[in-house]
Amino acid sequence: MLSKKPGKVIRIKSENDQIQDLIVEVEGKEYRAYNYIGLTGLAKIGDNLILNTTAVELSLGTGGSHFVILNEDNKTSKYHDGGHIMKMRYTPIQIKVDAVEEQGSPYHDIINKFETLDGMPVAIGALHSILQPFSATYKKINPDKKLVYIMTDSAALPISFSKNVENLKKIGLIDNTITYGSAFGGDYECINIYTALITAKEICKADCVLVAMGPGIAGTGTKYGFSGIDQATIIDAVDILGGQSFFIPRISFADARQRHQGISHHSLTILGQIANRKTKIVFNSLYEKEKLDIIKNQIKINFIDKKHEIYFEEYVDTKNDLDKYSLKVSTMGRKFEEDQEFFEAASVVAYFISK
Numbered sequence: 001m002l003s004k005k006p007g008k009v010i011r012i013k014s015e016n017d018q019i020q021d022l023i024v025e026v027e028g029k030e031y032r033a034y035n036y037i038g039l040t041g042l043a044k045i046g047d048n049l050i051l052n053t054t055a056v057e058l059s060l061g062t063g064g065s066h067f068v069i070l071n072e073d074n075k076t077s078k079y080h081d082g083g084h085i086m087k088m089r090y091t092p093i094q095i096k097v098d099a100v101e102e103q104g105s106p107y108h109d110i111i112n113k114f115e116t117l118d119g120m121p122v123a124i125g126a127l128h129s130i131l132q133p134f135s136a137t138y139k140k141i142n143p144d145k146k147l148v149y150i151m152t153d154s155a156a157l158p159i160s161f162s163k164n165v166e167n168l169k170k171i172g173l174i175d176n177t178i179t180y181g182s183a184f185g186g187d188y189e190c191i192n193i194y195t196a197l198i199t200a201k202e203i204c205k206a207d208c209v210l211v212a213m214g215p216g217i218a219g220t221g222t223k224y225g226f227s228g229i230d231q232a233t234i235i236d237a238v239d240i241l242g243g244q245s246f247f248i249p250r251i252s253f254a255d256a257r258q259r260h261q262g263i264s265h266h267s268l269t270i271l272g273q274i275a276n277r278k279t280k281i282v283f284n285s286l287y288e289k290e291k292l293d294i295i296k297n298q299i300k301i302n303f304i305d306k307k308h309e310i311y312f313e314e315y316v317d318t319k320n321d322l323d324k325y326s327l328k329v330s331t332m333g334r335k336f337e338e339d340q341e342f343f344e345a346a347s348v349v350a351y352f353i354s355k
């Protein structure tokens with residue numbers, strides 16, 4: 001069940017053509033609320049809204065804001081011409097998009113005639129917070145190469161919810177975005193990971209692709225019960241289509257939860273038991289010896305080195321790469337200095353791909 005309440009717009013913090021960041025009044029108190037313009041139309045100061053208040057009432061972190069369900073002062077809207085593929089299907093907010101693969105698309109024949117990714121490098125990450133260190137390192141080394149971000153539907157569905165994506169595109173670190181499944185709002189819309197990868201290669205002309213979920217992740221503390229488990233499917237898809245996959249392991253020595261110490265149990269499950277195809281896994285060899293020993297032991301006891309290609313590479317410039325573009329990073333509420341191994345794990349993969 002969802003919780004909903006009426007509210008009124010009292011201030012607009014920021015907006016672009018896809019999303020508005022609002023301050024709303026609900027029962028005499030001020031709250032933050034997001035309005036997706038493509039779903040509920042443009043909101044103005046003074047507009048009366050119906051809000052989904054579930055996340056705030058549950059005291060959630062990511063996603064812990066109100067979301068506009070209906071603007072009572074802007075009740076009608078009209079879809080744009082073209083496109084017949086629905087996302088968030090069979091829900092009250094299903095929307096129509098122009099998917100690249102559909103019959104009426106100008107790209108339909110390109111998708112239909114596809115043969116191979118021809119070795120295109122595809123980095124596969126666990127959390128949305130790997131975008132900044134990966135793209136900063138990749139673009140510093142390869143300023144003239146094209147980096148495409150594919151956002152999965154494992155977390156946030158609207159890509160416009162990500163301030164990181166908006167900023168990285170604005171400063172030229174991400175060249176194009178693709179959303180697939182129920183995720184929406186990318187430069188190109190696709191139905192699944194296979195056509196998303198084909199789009200990156202054939203339509204975006206990508207030199208490198210980064211695939212990761214949007215902001216937020218669902219985890220349950222169980223072996224298989226986390227939304228990022230689809231990384232295994234992505235590894236397999238890249239190999240099936242003739243690309244080269246590079247897995248960005250989720251690494252932390254700052255997380256208080258034992259299951260996320262060293263290589264997260266999420267990454268170990270994907271690599272050791274779920275993925276059917278081989279991938280390349282790159283680790284930073286400059287971690288402290290004690291930390292490096294923990295990682296090497298995890299690789300050994302989970303037989304990761306028997307299934308995949310393991311590389312250890314020296315890379316020391318992650319913080320400099322972020323500073324070059326004035327990027328402030330955070331993962332699970334921790335800044336770079338508090339969890340630097342996490343960010344370095346993404347950066348070293350970008351460096352390795354660039355060699």
